[in-house]
Amino acid sequence: MDQHTLFRAIPGVDETKQSLLAYDPSLAHCPRESLRTLIAEYWEGQRARIRAGKLSDPERLALARHLPLLGQFLRERLAPRLKKVINATGVVVHTNLGRSVLSAEAQAAVALAAGGYCNLELDLRQGSRGSRYSLVEELLQTLTGAEAALVVNNNAAAVMLMLDTFCQGYEVIVSRGELVEIGGSFRIPAVMAKSGAILKEVGATNRTHLFDYAEAIGEKTRALMRVHTSNFRVVGFHARVELSQLAELAHNNGLLLLEDLGSGSLIRFEEAGLPGEPTVQETIAQGADLVCFSGDKVLGGPQAGIVVGKAELIAQMKKNQLARALRCDKLCYAALEATLRAYREPDQAKTQIPTLRRILMTKAELKARAEALLEMLTEAVGERFLLGLKEDVSRVGGGAFPQYDLPTWLVTLKPRAFSALALKKALLATTPPLLGRLEEDAFCLDPRTLEPCDEALLAQVLTQAWEKARLAR
Secondary structure (H helix, E strand, O other), rough: OOOOHHHHHHOHHHHHHHHHHHHHHHHHHHHHHHHHHHHHHHHHHHHHHOOOOOOOOOOHHOOOHHHHHHHHHHHHOOOOOOOOOOOOEEEEEEEHOOEEEHHHHHHHHHHHHHHHOOOEEEOOOOOOEEOOHHHHHHHHHHHOOOOOEEEEOOHHHHHHHHHHHHOOOOOEEEEEEHOEEHHEEEEEHHHHHHHEEEEEEEEEOOOOOHHHHHHHHHOOOOEEEEEOOOOOOOOOOEEOOOOOHHHHHHHHOOOOOEEEEOOOOOOOOHHHHOOOOHHHHHHHHHOEEEEEEOOOOOOOOOOOOOEEEOOOHHHHHOHHHHHOOOOOOOOHHHHHHHHHOOOHHHHHHHHOHHHEEEEEEOOHHHHHHHHHHHHHHHHOOOOOEEEEEEEEEEEEEEEOOOOOOOOEEEEEEOOOOOOHHHHHHOOOOOOOOOEEEEEOOOEEEEEHHHOOOHHHOOHHHHHHHHHHHHHOO
């Protein structure tokens, strides 16, 4: 049959809309123009199939056949782009999945700030205009031992603001081994160049000594800077100068010592088998003038860049015109304050903040959860999947503790009718989507990153994926 005849067989938009709303009245709440536009888009997709020779039978264009598909198409296109996802990957701070999950207290604080007016910039004691910077500054002073603090919208912004405020047009000395690239191709040299600071790199990729910094100091030098290598690690024959030695060198020469901790933490994680990374408070105590770190990585709060350090330096940063462009909104401050308040009692923080709780989960605890999941899923979907348990590892993620594993137990699923890869793809289209990982031709669920409320959804989501994968064969 010629294409023109097939094109004429496609129902009109108005006819389609009337039939669709009669078939599925729940779509009546959708905006009318959006309905018309998306219906036209759907039929244009059928025209493309005709042009490609994939559709040649006019009966397959009957409107009744397409109403269920149209309803599904419209719901998918009209649904919010940002949606809940079940994280069973075992990566605790998963950048693609929004990094840290907020504590219940932080979620409640965000809801309170979002649902009404709040004193974001109101001094309730004086009844006059206040500063949003003061909302968490005292907490950060107490927790880190710093004289003052400032919060901006992420750690890259914090680095930019530090350099722009103090080093524009001047040299900043950095070890070659610390000129790293983080996610999204953001590189420390590029960030420094954008700030107007002049990078002066010293040492070798694997070894930098105190004399390298000392010999590089010149008339245009304004600061020494250390950068955490994030998800890059140098092992073997390497050397790094102690922060206290850099502080002495910087201050003896009238220079600033800046420290970019990346995923800074307020507690240590040796009990989870991770290496002894310096905490923010230890870094301040060793003499750094300004320390910046993320609020949304192992700290367990919202996306934010936090700068702590000398009061006179923080005061200058607050006056920088760039600070307004980089400032946080009320929702960020609400979540950050609630997160920081938990750290006043470190043992409380370890149980209250989901990121800390998940990093510190024991292997025995994870095995018990995996066994319970296995029993539940075997009963619910055992006819469709071959299920089992295996020992494996989780990761902290977010650039923190690279190459260090967290022992865990996985629930493994092998579909009886198709491949594990087909299951993985189908799970991206379920409600909600479920992300796990493929290992040895099995789709694996790591209980470390599963929310308690998600476990009840697993059987339902796996059933959805089974049907989608089966129909796609």
